[in-house]
Amino acid sequence: MPTYERGDLVKVELSGDSSEIGEWMWVRVHHSDDKKQIVFGTLDNEPIQDYDRKITRGSELAVSYSQIREHKKGSV
Numbered sequence: 001m002p003t004y005e006r007g008d009l010v011k012v013e014l015s016g017d018s019s020e021i022g023e024w025m026w027v028r029v030h031h032s033d034d035k036k037q038i039v040f041g042t043l044d045n046e047p048i049q050d051y052d053r054k055i056t057r058g059s060e061l062a063v064s065y066s067q068i069r070e071h072k073k074g075s076v
Contacts, residue, residue: 004032004039004071011070012039012063014047014055023049024069027061037065 004010008029015022026044033040043059055061 002032002034003065004029004068005073006030007074009044009072009074010039010041010063010068012061012067013069014063014067023047027063028074039063039065039068 006029010027010029011024012027013022013024025047027039027041028044029039029041031040032038040060040062043055043057043061046057047055
């Protein structure tokens with residue numbers, strides 16, 4: 001069984017460039033790769049920072065397990 005499953009929510013820490021403070025955001029898991037320690041999913045909230053308008057609610061993301069700060073089991 002994978003560490004993170006479809007429908008789970010993970011809170012990840014993201015930041016833009018080195019001058020920006022990190023931001024915590026929720027990602028809805030589509031699937032994960034335990035071997036490479038990557039979660040693939042959709043951003044589930046609207047970011048506070050601009051990120052040059054590249055990241056918005058619904059954006060598809062791939063995040064490292066090392067960026068995950070919280071995990072909630074979900075449903076599909």
